[in-house]
Amino acid sequence: QITLKESGPTLVKPTQTLTLTCTFSGFSLSTNGVGVGWIRQPPGKALEWLAVIYWDDDKRYSPSLKSRLTITKDTSKNQVVLTMTNMDPVDTATFYCAHSSLLGVKGAFDIWGQGTMVTVSS
Amino acid sequence: DIQMTQSPSSLSASVGDRVTITCRASQSISTYLHWYQQKPGKAPKLLIYAASSLQSGVPSRFSGSGSGTDFTLTISSLQPEDFATYYCQQTSTTPRTFGQGTNVEIK
Numbered sequence: 001q002i003t004l005k006e007s008g009p010t011l012v013k014p015t016q017t018l019t020l021t022c023t024f025s026g027f028s029l030s031t032n033g034v035g036v037g038w039i040r041q042p043p044g045k046a047l048e049w050l051a052v053i054y055w056d057d058d059k060r061y062s063p064s065l066k067s068r069l070t071i072t073k074d075t076s077k078n079q080v081v082l083t084m085t086n087m088d089p090v091d092t093a094t095f096y097c098a099h100s101s102l103l104g105v106k107g108a109f110d111i112w113g114q115g116t117m118v119t120v121s122s
Numbered sequence: 123d124i125q126m127t128q129s130p131s132s133l134s135a136s137v138g139d140r141v142t143i144t145c146r147a148s149q150s151i152s153t154y155l156h157w158y159q160q161k162p163g164k165a166p167k168l169l170i171y172a173a174s175s176l177q178s179g180v181p182s183r184f185s186g187s188g189s190g191t192d193f194t195l196t197i198s199s200l201q202p203e204d205f206a207t208y209y210c211q212q213t214s215t216t217p218r219t220f221g222q223g224t225n226v227e228i229k
Contacts, residue, residue, distance in 0.1 A: 037218070039166075047158075047166065047209055047220040060216040063123065096165055105171040107213030108156035112165035 002026035004113035022080040022097030033103035036080040040093040087120045128221035134229040141197040143224045145210035150190045154214035157195045161206045
């Protein structure tokens with residue numbers, strides 16, 4: 001059974017760097033075709049794709065946020081970390097991590113974490 | 123970036139109704155199109171992947187079709203648990219954009 005869980009601060013100040021960790025089980029991020037992505041959702045708004053990292057360490061970022069985002073993986077710990085620099089109140093959102101497979105579901109996110117709400121405020 | 127446009131943005135329907143939601147891509151994405159359902163306060167759930175493949179465990183009243191730029195999600199007979207927001211997403215190119223969502227409400 002695949003599970004993912006996001007962890008990190010619930011409150012960050014403007015200009016600070018946000019670091020979120022996705023801890024997963026039930027799959028390996030060294031398996032061919034597997035990826036873990038991050039998606040955010042501001043309150044009452046639509047989903048926004050942020051980044052994804054694949055088994056071969058290929059990393060893809062949202063162009064509009066690329067300068068602020070870094071995604072890394074620790075295969076031995078079953079974790080994926082997303083950092084977002086220079087946080088602003090408009091970045092307030094629920095952040096989700098999710099499992100993806102290029103081979104099985106053509107890159108869709110088939111299993112999601114519960115999400116973690118991050119508020120940016122001084 | 124490929125833009126994903128869903129229509130309608132919201133709709134009201136009754137239990138038992140047939141509901142169709144459309145998603146249009148700004149350029150061809152083959153069948154790299156997926157549909158999600160999200161209920162308030164919950165994470166999205168994958169319903170349909172690769173335009174028309176039903177995700178395991180999803181009721182057969184959900185179906186998807188299309189290729190290229192035009193796609194549809196159909197609920198053949200709306201059930202009380204189907205009232206939710208539905209999103210399409212393309213994974214043909216980066217960024218893997220989502221549509222703006224379609225809110226299905228009770229009539």
